[in-house]
Amino acid sequence: MARRNHLKAAAAAAASSSSSSSSSSKADRSSYFARREAAKVLRSVLKGDATRNAKASIKSLVYSPSIRNKKATFALLCQTLKYLPIIKDVLSTADILNGKWKRQEELMYIITYDVLFGQEIVLVGAAEKFLLLRKNALETALARLCVRQKVKHVEDLLLQYSQTSDVSRPRYVRVNTLKMDIDQASEELGKVCKVTKDDVVPDLLVLPSGTDLHDHPLVINGDVLMQGKASCMVAVALGPQPGWEVLDACSAPGNKTVHIAALMRGKGRVIACELNKDRVRRLEDTIKRSGASSILCIFVILIVIISSIVELYLCTILLPSFWYYKWIMYGEC
Numbered sequence: 001m002a003r004r005n006h007l008k009a010a011a012a013a014a015a016s017s018s019s020s021s022s023s024s025s026k027a028d029r030s031s032y033f034a035r036r037e038a039a040k041v042l043r044s045v046l047k048g049d050a051t052r053n054a055k056a057s058i059k060s061l062v063y064s065p066s067i068r069n070k071k072a073t074f075a076l077l078c079q080t081l082k083y084l085p086i087i088k089d090v091l092s093t094a095d096i097l098n099g100k101w102k103r104q105e106e107l108m109y110i111i112t113y114d115v116l117f118g119q120e121i122v123l124v125g126a127a128e129k130f131l132l133l134r135k136n137a138l139e140t141a142l143a144r145l146c147v148r149q150k151v152k153h154v155e156d157l158l159l160q161y162s163q164t165s166d167v168s169r170p171r172y173v174r175v176n177t178l179k180m181d182i183d184q185a186s187e188e189l190g191k192v193c194k195v196t197k198d199d200v201v202p203d204l205l206v207l208p209s210g211t212d213l214h215d216h217p218l219v220i221n222g223d224v225l226m227q228g229k230a231s232c233m234v235a236v237a238l239g240p241q242p243g244w245e246v247l248d249a250c251s252a253p254g255n256k257t258v259h260i261a262a263l264m265r266g267k268g269r270v271i272a273c274e275l276n277k278d279r280v281r282r283l284e285d286t287i288k289r290s291g292a293s294s295i296l297c298i299f300v301i302l303i304v305i306i307s308s309i310v311e312l313y314l315c316t317i318l319l320p321s322f323w324y325y326k327w328i329m330y331g332e333c
């Protein structure tokens with residue numbers, strides 16, 4: 001959900017400008033500085049990690065007086081940290097960093113995040129120019145990584161990295177209780193590995209570290225989902241009851257959306273919004289495989305707001321009429 005937060009925060013800084021060109025150059029400048037500020041904090045974070053002597057939390061580093069654009073810097077930093085193992089592998093596979101840029105590796109990590117997963121960046125700054133000119137090499141390296149790890153989507157790659165970064169970490173699968181009960185799933189998966197029930201999330205099964213279930217029929221059919229424990233805790237913490245109406249504002253790929261629908265035992269309604277057209281397809285696929293029939297999937301068309309006056313006008317009068325919505329009905333509804 002926070003993937004484009006830094007863009008929004010940067011754009012917000014420029015929103016008061018009256019002309020669209022000065023607005024965009026202000027946003028570009030704001031993003032430029034946010035990237036440098038995030039790199040500075042990232043350096044302290046990584047140094048603290050390496051020496052196991054962290055001086056301060058990420059939040060207190062970002063909220064120190066020396067950081068001007070705190071919101072954008074924090075969002076960008078969190079996203080870069082999330083993708084960091086992938087970014088490091090991509091940069092090493094692409095082998096594009098020479099001595100000069102290696103010395104600024106934190107900035108390289110931040111810009112690589114933006115180039116591959118974040119906002120469109122313009123040619124501001126020598127480091128941005130250097131990486132943008134090598135965008136193809138970065139994308140090729142990322143595609144190779146996906147092939148090597150036998151995954152199709154970056155989210156799956158992320159999941160794999162998060163599960164393999166610590167060899168002692170178990171793997172998790174959430175049982176889709178709309179299609180299968182927990183004991184049944186446990187018995188079925190018990191044929192390929194040791195399975196225990198999680199003590200916090202009731203529909204979560206814990207598997208040994210390194211278990212690969214990507215091609216398992218239960219995963220392919222949507223009977224179980226490869227979903228991390230932290231992600232599963234969100235819906236459990238919400239505790240939705242059958243008959244509730246729940247709004248999932250940023251849904252794709254939809255793991256939490258279908259988890260909520262399952263906790264509501266398919267009764268009530270989950271309204272799932274997503275603004276990225278390609279990710280809407282992913283969301284629809286997750287919903288279809290889950291067998292949930294009570295999810296309303298809304299594709300929010302992104303409107304580029306040119307000035308604050310137009311923004312106000314669009315938000316209050318036009319925006320609702322730009323929503324394209326459709327019921328996703330699989331099975332009975």
Ligand SMILES: C[S@@+](CC[C@H](N)C(=O)[O-])C[C@H]1O[C@@H](n2cnc3c(N)ncnc32)[C@H](O)[C@@H]1O
Pocket residue numbers: 001002003004231249250251252253254255256257273274275276279300
């Ligand atoms: C981190 S993902 C959400 C993951 C999801 N909740 C899950 O558990 O599977 C964030 C998603 O929110 C979408 N998004 C960001 N801003 C949005 C907005 N204003 N309206 C709708 N969707 C948005 C992004 O396109 C992205 O697909």
